[in-house]
Structures are given as structure tokens and as C-alpha cells.
Amino acid sequence: MLKFLKSGLLATAVLAVPVAAHAADVADGEKVFRKCAACHSVGEGAKSRVGPHLNDLFGRQAGTVDGFKYSAAMVAAGESGISWDEQTLTQYLVKPRDFVKGSRMAFAGLRKSADVANVIEYLKTFDEKMASSLGSAEAEMEEAEVETAMADKPALAADMPLPEHDGAFKLGRAATEDEVAAWDMDIRPDGVGLPVGSGTVADGEVLYTDNCAVCHGDFGEAVGRWPVLAGGQDTLTDDRPEKTIGSYWPYLSTVYDYVRRAMPFGNARSLSDDDVYAITAYLLYLNDIVEDEEFELSNENFTDIHLPNEENFIPDDREQEAHYADKSEPCMTDCKPDPVGITMRARVLDVTPDSEEENTGGAID
Amino acid sequence: MSKKTKETMDGAAASRRRFLQAGIAGGAALATAGAARAAGDPVITEVQDWNRYLGDGVDAAPYGMPSEFESHVVRRDVPWLTADPVSSINFTPLHELDGIITPNGLCFERHHGGTAIIDPADHRLMINGLVDTPLVFTMQDLMRFPRENRVYFLECAANSGMEWRGAQLNGCQFTHGMVHCVVYTGVPLKYLLEEAGVKTSGKWVLAEGADAAAMTRSIPIEKALDDCLVAFKMNGEALRAEQGYPVRLVVPGWEGNMWVKWLRRLEVGDEPWAQREETSKYTDLLANGKARRHTWLMDVKSVITTPSPQAPITHGRGQTVISGLAWSGNGRIKRVDVSLDGGRNWHEARVDGPSLSKALHRFYYDFQWDGSDMLIQSRAMDEAGFIQPTKNELRAARGENSIYHNNGIQTWHVKADGAVENVEVS
Structure with a gap:
């Protein structure tokens, strides 16, 4: 590490530059804002959605957009004198829940100081008061911009000494612990990977109603062709089996893992670990696997819970099927009685996309 | 119905109309062919616009x-x-x-959270878990490893x-069409995994995408170290966004x-992870539950x-080409047979073009069509000796709720007018 610091002078210098001296770039800020856009809108006609709209943000007292339901904490923060400017936004965006304890904003924060500066610069373009001052600010930062731009490009990696590793090609660099922690979020059936935390069925019901019910239905029965999450027990041998968490999924860890990595659809990674415990607990409740609304699921009791269908998964044994086990030469002549009859036509339930008839087919996913 | 879906359907309908119009025009041309024969085909006897005026630079x-x-040649959903x-x-x-x-x-495209749009300068591939040194690669790092070029088919398990x-x-x-x-x-x-140094306890690799579904699958280490590639080009150019x-x-x-x-992470572990796409999906439900x-x-x-x-066949009876595709995850295709009578009698087809392991194979059956009804089928055999089963053999073994891995023999009913229909036979 010492060696890295000494010879990585350029990179170190850039890292040491305080936020204020960063070249703030509107275009880069627009990219960063994609992380925010799942909940916030900005620009012409922007309306408050999951989060308040962000037009004319600068100088706005915290928690004061008309008609938006803030957390009590955010309203209190505004009343105590906090209004949004470059400094307060910078502090807030790094760790929202540290700056305003109890903020409803689920976003964990922007780790890169350049991202913070850039997104603030982007938001300024939607603020009548700030937009006029943008030109001069850019000129001032021109010099710093060159360094930042270089530091952001992986091309620089070639100039940095590589940390030692035993690989044959000596390519790549060692991952930091924080980097591995940021991406390694998978959870196994034996509980490996579960974060410390907990959530109750009752908490989960509120979260589920807000975040999940729009697609999965109030009771996990699903809207349209979105996945059904509850019910379907004892249907696996039916003509139309209903494969749900309770009827089909083998492991509870998959529920936690998947909700945390990919849900809610279109706003992934926005739930806290405790939120995911609560939603998972509620899904157990919807599937009658727990019956107590006060039940609390946590990393401590997680692996005590087994889903009903766990034992019904078997290894791949296709090769033993009769048609595969017999590897003799296939029949070439008079293999069936003459003539061969048609037993079914696609036309009968024509669901080909060009046709205007209603579909009756089964979904594949 | 979404806007995209509507457009897709309009596009399909429009292309079908064009096809029908072309058929009608062709018919008209045939009708007047006798009269015109003395003078000759006007696209030959008259100077055409493309023969006189300059084209684009x-x-x-x-x-x-x-x-x-060729505007009708498009993906459809x-x-x-x-x-x-x-x-x-x-x-x-x-x-x-x-x-x-x-x-x-x-x-074909299949994704679970839309197409991720990623600037390669912002993309990283991490290897972590049971390795000597967890590593991070930039795209530039990846381009410095020795490369290979391989032709492979990719088939969705839910195809058919x-x-x-x-x-x-x-x-x-x-x-x-999901192939x-x-x-x-x-x-x-294996070069990437060896660069990080897989510990002897490492038996599985979890591959993870950077998209909004953060797609994950567990892969046994034997396969990972055998023939898997981390690919950045397809057909010589960069991967399409929708292909990762x-x-x-x-x-x-x-x-x-x-x-x-959009591969961003490979984790080495000692057990599979039982991710959503290998438990609730991509598992094959049998008739017995x-x-x-x-x-x-x-x-x-x-x-x-x-x-x-x-x-459909639009040229009437006479010399006819049946063409198709065969493939197997076991390796090369050894032989393809074609039947014209619903699987009663079979004829060996001609495989043309490269025969590469785990790649599509193109086959042809050239014959004189007598203009009567046909029930056409193809049956592939691979180098490991596996023979493509009938759909009824698959149903007998698995039931009808497996969703995935339907490789049964397909039957098309070709009628005397050349129209073709998807059917099942006795």
C-alpha cells in the first residue's frame, strides 16, 4: 500500500483535492442523476413522485415542496434552518441518513465526491437563480477539470503501479475491501452473506403495500402477468401449476437475495437491509409460513425457516429418459403406420402475434 | 398494451401485407407472361432507374x-x-x-431489467470470494489477456x-427463435480466474451482471475452467448493448x-448460491411435482x-429446397434426417458449411415436390450419440409443465397451395 501511495502521486493528489475545487461537470452530473431519477424528476413540468421535484432547489428550505409528504425529520430539519445550497446538498448526498436522521430517502448516498459536485452542478441548470452564474464557475475550474478527467479514466490505470499479485499476466489490480463489500451482496441458503438486521411482518406489510403491491397484488396474487408470490400450495401436479414462494421456491435466502438485488422493479437497491427483512417476513406471512403479525425475521433466525417445497428438487437426470438412454440407430423407413394423422393445429388456438384473436397460451416466465 | 408492443405488432402486420401484395403482383405478372413473352421481361428489355441514375455515395x-x-426481417415479440x-x-x-x-x-433479446447502457470506461469486472487476491479489471485490462475466437450457439432454455x-x-x-x-x-x-488464483476449496463461480436485475447464475468450476469465455466482440464488432x-x-x-x-463480477465459492434464476425459474417441473x-x-x-x-412455398411443384438448423450442447451435429411424411420415412439431409462444436449447423434437403400435402420434420443426432426425441416422447417422460428444454421434433404441415402450418402428428 505504501508503495502504491508513493508512486501514485497524480492519483493521490486528485483524491486529496477537496470537493469545492473539483471541476463540476453538468454532463457528468446528468449521468449521475440517473441514480436519482427513479424517484426524483427535474426540468420542465417536473412533478413530485416518490421524492419531491428538484426544480429551483437552491435556497429552498428543506421539506417545503407543496403537496409532498415528507418525513417528520425532513420537515423538522427545514424548520431548524436548513435550506439547500451547495454545502448542505454535498453533506446530504454523501450520506443522506446521517445528515437528516429519519429522512425517508432510501438512497444510500454518493460515494464519489466528483459525483456529488457534478450532480449539484446539473441541478443548478434547473434553478433560475443559479443558471446565470454557471459560466464563470466553469472557467474557474478549468484547470482542475483536466486532472479530474484524467483520474476518472481507466487509461490512468496503466500508469499506476500494479499491486503485487501472483497472476501470470499481472493484469488488473487488487480489489479493496469496500469495493468487494459494495458488490458482494449474494446470500446462500445456508445464510452466508446475510447482513445484520431484522424486520417484522407488520413493518413488511407497509413496505410491501408501498413498493410491491402495484405489480404483485395486495396479497401476492399478482396483477396481470407479473409473478404470483403467494398461494398455489398443492398445485404442482395440476394442469396449470401456480409456482409461488410458498408452493415452489426451495429457499428463503433466494427471496431476500432477489428483493435486495433487483426489487422494486425499476428502483433496485433502494430498500434498506431491514426493509428487505420486513418484506421477506411479510411474504412468509402471505404464504402462511408464519402466522404471527409480530413475527420478526432477522439474520439470527433466518436459517431456521424452511420453505415447504425444498425437498422436491432433484438433480438433472435427463440422460436416463427412455428416448436418450437408447442410443441405437434411429428408424429410417416405415417407422409409423401409414398414414400419419394430424392431431393438433396451431390454428386452433392461434396466438401468433399477427393474429387478432385473444391469446389462450401459457406464459413462459 | 405498451407503445413498443403496438409498434412491433404494426410492423409485423405491415410486413405481412407487403408479402401478400408482392404475391398478388407476382400472380399478375404470371398471368400476362404469355402475352409479354414475345417482347421479353420488361425489367430486362426496358432500362431501369437504377441502371440509369446514380446511387448514394x-x-x-x-x-x-x-x-x-429486407425491412420485414426483424426481431418480433x-x-x-x-x-x-x-x-x-x-x-x-x-x-x-x-x-x-x-x-x-x-x-434475439432476453433481459430481466431492460438493456443496461454502460460506458466501457465506467465498467469494471471484479473477481472475489475463494481466490488468493480479489481483483478488479478495467475493459482495457481485459483486452490485454490472450484472446480466442469461437463460434457458439446461444439458446434460451425456454425456446419452444x-x-x-x-x-x-x-x-x-x-x-x-430464441437461438x-x-x-x-x-x-x-480460466485466465481471469487463474490471475486471481482459485483456492482449492473453490467449486462454484457466481456470475453477476451490472444491469437493473443484477442477473446472477451459479456455474460449476469445471465448466468455468473448461470452455467459458469473457467476450467483448460478436461477429467482429463490439457486443450490441442488448447482448451485454x-x-x-x-x-x-x-x-x-x-x-x-454486462458481466461485472465473478465470485468463487464452495457451494451454489440458489439464485432466483436457478430456483424459481430455469428449473424443470415434472408431472410428479x-x-x-x-x-x-x-x-x-x-x-x-x-x-x-x-x-410458405410460393413457387409451386418441382425443385424445392428444405433448409434448417441443427445444434447440440454436446458438441457437433453428426447427422440430420428429414421426413416429408410426418416421421414415417426419413432421408439424410446435407449439412453444409462449417461443422463446429456447440454451433448451429445448416442443413438442406433438395428434392422434387409433387405438389401434394407434406408433414415435414427434421431429426438431429449429435456426436455424443443423442437423438432428438419426439414431442410425445418428451411429454411421456416429463409431463407438460416443464417450460424449459423442449427439444422435440417439430412438424410443419405444407399444403398443396404451399401454405405452412404448425401441427402435431400421431
Whole structure:
């Protein structure tokens, strides 16, 4: 590490530059804002959605957009004198829940100081008061911009000494612990990977109603062709089996893992670990696997819970099927009685996309 | 109905209208052919516009597109299959293609959280878990490893999944179009894993995507160290965004879901992770209520692509070409047979073009059609000795609720007028 610091002078210098001296770039800020856009809108006609709209943000007292339901904490923060400017936004965006304890904003924060500066610069373009001052600010930062731009490009990696590793090609660099922690979020059936935390069925019901019910239905029965999450027990041998968490999924860890990595659809990674415990607990409740609304699921009791269908998964044994086990030469002549009859036509339930008839087919996913 | 879906359907309807109009025009030409014979074919006897006036210069199309007369050759989707087009599927127009290579823009798409748009400068590939040194690679790092070029098919495990309960979709684009085959350029996965140093306890690799679904699959270490590639080019150019730009995993012969796109992380572990796509999905429910898991390999399979419902015979009786595709996750295709009478009698087809392991194979059967009804089928055999089963054999073994891994023999009913229909036979 010492060696890295000494010879990585350029990179170190850039890292040491305080936020204020960063070249703030509107275009880069627009990219960063994609992380925010799942909940916030900005620009012409922007309306408050999951989060308040962000037009004319600068100088706005915290928690004061008309008609938006803030957390009590955010309203209190505004009343105590906090209004949004470059400094307060910078502090807030790094760790929202540290700056305003109890903020409803689920976003964990922007780790890169350049991202913070850039997104603030982007938001300024939607603020009548700030937009006029943008030109001069850019000129001032021109010099710093060159360094930042270089530091952001992986091309620089070639100039940095590589940390030692035993690989044959000596390519790549060692991952930091924080980097591995940021991406390694998978959870196994034996509980490996579960974060410390907990959530109750009752908490989960509120979260589920807000975040999940729009697609999965109030009771996990699903809207349209979105996945059904509850019910379907004892249907696996039916003509139309209903494969749900309770009827089909083998492991509870998959529920936690998947909700945390990919849900809610279109706003992934926005739930806290405790939120995911609560939603998972509620899904157990919807599937009658727990019956107590006060039940609390946590990393401590997680692996005590087994889903009903766990034992019904078997290894791949296709090769033993009769048609595969017999590897003799296939029949070439008079293999069936003459003539061969048609037993079914696609036309009968024509669901080909060009046709205007209603579909009756089964979904594949 | 979403806007995209509506456009897709309008496009399909429009192309069918064009096809019908062309047929009518062709008929009219035939009717007047007798009168015109003395004078000759006007496209020959009269000077045509394209023969007189200048065409576009070399600056007209910096990235070339297909001829305007090929605008009907597009991917299509089946809106009712899935809840939303951002977690859905479209299909390769197999009936319009030939040879073994699929053009990049026609490779079917399947993704679970829409197409991730990633600047390669912002992309990283991490290796962590049971390795000596967890590593991070930039795209530039990946380009410095020794590369390989390999042709492989990629088939979604759910290809033909809608046909389990019987003939359903009229067109091989829809029944078999979740397959494509391109030449990949990439780095053997084993080089990357060895660079990090896999510990002896490492038995599995979790591949993870950078998309909004953070797609994950567990892959046994034997496969990871065998023939998997980390690919950044397809057919010589960068991966298309919808195929995982800037980098995807290639898992030859195994189900498409494992070929994680927008690949950002590989974790080495001692047990599989039982992720959503290997438990609640991509497991094969049998008639007895048990479900097979880890059914990775794509079985031996074939389909006749022309004639087929979207590509009827329009030339009448006489010399006729039956053409199709065959493939197997076990390796090369050893032989393809074609039947004209619903599987009673079989004729060996001619495989033409390269015969590469775990790649599409192109076959032809050239014959004189007498103009009578036909029930055409193809049956593939692979070098491991596996023979493509009938749909009824599969149903007898598995029931009708497996969704995945339907490699049964397809039957097309060719009628005397050349129209073709998807049918099942006795």
C-alpha cells in the first residue's frame, strides 16, 4: 500500500483535492442523476413522485415542496434552518441518513465526491437563480477539470503501479475491501452473506403495500402477468401449476437475495437491509409460513425457516429418459403406420402475434 | 398494451401485407407472361432507374443497414408472454436467415431489467470470494489477456417452451427463435480466474451482471475452467448493448440464461448460491411435482426454417429446397434426417458449411415436390450419440409443465397451395 501511495502521486493528489475545487461537470452530473431519477424528476413540468421535484432547489428550505409528504425529520430539519445550497446538498448526498436522521430517502448516498459536485452542478441548470452564474464557475475550474478527467479514466490505470499479485499476466489490480463489500451482496441458503438486521411482518406489510403491491397484488396474487408470490400450495401436479414462494421456491435466502438485488422493479437497491427483512417476513406471512403479525425475521433466525417445497428438487437426470438412454440407430423407413394423422393445429388456438384473436397460451416466465 | 408492443405488432402486420401484395403482383405478372413473352421481361428489355441514375455515395451510410427490401426481417415479440417489455423476450427471424451466423441486430433479446447502457470506461469486472487476491479489471485490462475466437450457439432454455401443451405458435421465429449463433472474441474465463488464483476449496463461480436485475447464475468450476469465455466482440464488432455491451459471459452449449450480460463480477465459492434464476425459474417441473434443477445443457435439436408458416412455398411443384438448423450442447451435429411424411420415412439431409462444436449447423434437403400435402420434420443426432426425441416422447417422460428444454421434433404441415402450418402428428 505504501508503495502504491508513493508512486501514485497524480492519483493521490486528485483524491486529496477537496470537493469545492473539483471541476463540476453538468454532463457528468446528468449521468449521475440517473441514480436519482427513479424517484426524483427535474426540468420542465417536473412533478413530485416518490421524492419531491428538484426544480429551483437552491435556497429552498428543506421539506417545503407543496403537496409532498415528507418525513417528520425532513420537515423538522427545514424548520431548524436548513435550506439547500451547495454545502448542505454535498453533506446530504454523501450520506443522506446521517445528515437528516429519519429522512425517508432510501438512497444510500454518493460515494464519489466528483459525483456529488457534478450532480449539484446539473441541478443548478434547473434553478433560475443559479443558471446565470454557471459560466464563470466553469472557467474557474478549468484547470482542475483536466486532472479530474484524467483520474476518472481507466487509461490512468496503466500508469499506476500494479499491486503485487501472483497472476501470470499481472493484469488488473487488487480489489479493496469496500469495493468487494459494495458488490458482494449474494446470500446462500445456508445464510452466508446475510447482513445484520431484522424486520417484522407488520413493518413488511407497509413496505410491501408501498413498493410491491402495484405489480404483485395486495396479497401476492399478482396483477396481470407479473409473478404470483403467494398461494398455489398443492398445485404442482395440476394442469396449470401456480409456482409461488410458498408452493415452489426451495429457499428463503433466494427471496431476500432477489428483493435486495433487483426489487422494486425499476428502483433496485433502494430498500434498506431491514426493509428487505420486513418484506421477506411479510411474504412468509402471505404464504402462511408464519402466522404471527409480530413475527420478526432477522439474520439470527433466518436459517431456521424452511420453505415447504425444498425437498422436491432433484438433480438433472435427463440422460436416463427412455428416448436418450437408447442410443441405437434411429428408424429410417416405415417407422409409423401409414398414414400419419394430424392431431393438433396451431390454428386452433392461434396466438401468433399477427393474429387478432385473444391469446389462450401459457406464459413462459 | 405498451407503445413498443403496438409498434412491433404494426410492423409485423405491415410486413405481412407487403408479402401478400408482392404475391398478388407476382400472380399478375404470371398471368400476362404469355402475352409479354414475345417482347421479353420488361425489367430486362426496358432500362431501369437504377441502371440509369446514380446511387448514394460512400458517405450516405457510415454504418450500413440492410436493403430497404429486407425491412420485414426483424426481431418480433409475443406481448402476452411476459408482463412487461423490459423483462421480456423477442425472437430471431430464423425463417429469413441462412448459413450458420446470425446478424448482430437480429439476435434475439432476453433481459430481466431492460438493456443496461454502460460506458466501457465506467465498467469494471471484479473477481472475489475463494481466490488468493480479489481483483478488479478495467475493459482495457481485459483486452490485454490472450484472446480466442469461437463460434457458439446461444439458446434460451425456454425456446419452444410455449409448445409443451401442443402446437401453438405459427412460425419458427416464435417456436424456435430464441437461438442465435455468432463468432465471439473474448478471453478464456480460466485466465481471469487463474490471475486471481482459485483456492482449492473453490467449486462454484457466481456470475453477476451490472444491469437493473443484477442477473446472477451459479456455474460449476469445471465448466468455468473448461470452455467459458469473457467476450467483448460478436461477429467482429463490439457486443450490441442488448447482448451485454461491453462484456458478457459465454457458456458454450449451456442455457442462455447463464451467459450473464454486462458481466461485472465473478465470485468463487464452495457451494451454489440458489439464485432466483436457478430456483424459481430455469428449473424443470415434472408431472410428479418434482422439479429438476441445474439442467444446464441444451439438448440436441433441429428445426426446418424454410418452408415454415412465415415462409410458405410460393413457387409451386418441382425443385424445392428444405433448409434448417441443427445444434447440440454436446458438441457437433453428426447427422440430420428429414421426413416429408410426418416421421414415417426419413432421408439424410446435407449439412453444409462449417461443422463446429456447440454451433448451429445448416442443413438442406433438395428434392422434387409433387405438389401434394407434406408433414415435414427434421431429426438431429449429435456426436455424443443423442437423438432428438419426439414431442410425445418428451411429454411421456416429463409431463407438460416443464417450460424449459423442449427439444422435440417439430412438424410443419405444407399444403398443396404451399401454405405452412404448425401441427402435431400421431
